[in-house]
Amino acid sequence: MTLIAGVVGWPIAHSLSPLIHNAWITAAGLDARYEAFEAGDEPAFRRLVEEGRGGRLVGLNVTAPWKQLALELADTASLTARRCGSANLIGFAEGRVVATSTDGLGLMAALVEQAPGFDARGAEVVVLGAGGAARAAVAALVRDGARVGVMNRTRERAERLAEDLDAEVAEETALERAALVVNALSVPPRIDAGSLRSDAVLMDMTYRPLETPFLAAGRARGLTTVDGLAMLIGQARPSFKTLFDQAPPDIDVRALALQALGEAS
Incomplete structure (x- = not known):
């Protein structure tokens, strides 16, 4: 069964998270994919969370403007997420939502x-x-x-x-x-x-x-x-481990991201 995870926010088309996570997925040989999910309003975000509860998703990275709502919808949350008042990562297990923050x-x-x-x-x-x-x-x-x-x-x-x-x-x-x-x-x-x-x-x-x-x-x-790219990759590593239950492979995802941004490495 293919594991599905992703990042959700609005807007989201610009996100480099799918590029980074899918590069790790390929290098690790996982039967999985990581997608960008567009949630333009609160009902759309809530529907996506319910899909996760139903077993379609293993988890989601959450970006603006839904980080606070992600925490509110969680059944349990880490101390870090509670202190931050928001969550950038939610996982789904047996119909429950677990929230944390890797930012x-x-x-x-x-x-x-x-x-x-x-x-x-x-x-x-x-x-x-x-x-x-x-x-x-x-x-x-x-x-x-x-x-x-x-x-x-x-x-x-x-x-x-x-x-x-x-x-x-x-x-x-x-x-x-x-x-x-x-x-x-x-x-x-x-x-x-x-x-x-x-x-x-x-x-x-x-x-x-x-x-x-x-x-x-x-x-x-x-x-x-x-720069912000270093932070994006830095929070993505623990996110990947939570989503797929293994550390990301040691490959140069920054070089891939720089290429996507049109920057020299």
Whole structure:
């Protein structure tokens, strides 16, 4: 029986997750496939979850705007997902939905890969945004010992996130002291790279384009930058293990993704 998994969101056609997971599936020789599922409204997402309950799917990665609803529909959820207030991965077993979040794992894996000199313990970090992606970032960084400040256009959302995850609401001056600035916004942040520390690390969760204006400004100043593709692959590895009950094969999926993005490796 062919195992079916996938990624669901809106929009979803741009997602590189099927490319990455299907490359691993092929390399592992699995009788499986990983698809992109479009859910343009809440009823469509709920129907897909019910299909999973019915046994058609082994699990789903969940992206915007359905991460919070994924957690709400779950029968059980990991502590990480509950702390984040959202889930980017749901598995189906015997009619039940199990939710978790691998976004934080992806963020930390990306930092290890592209900013190996960064140590979260005791580091002052600023996270831009207060949505599901920002929550996952804050939860992971706080867990690893960072002192995290949250900046968001709507201060009330930043305060709620900070209170939930043992973080703080950051003022503009926090950027000047930050060892790491993470952009979890869907739009480029308006930050003067010249005001940042000379050894600051910049990370952007977006991977289209791979080098965002935020990262380009940091690179031009000689700062260490971490791209969203590293995070995507970093969260995909534990997702694959959960979905297919084995670690992904050791193949260069980043090169495949770069080719799909039209980027030089």
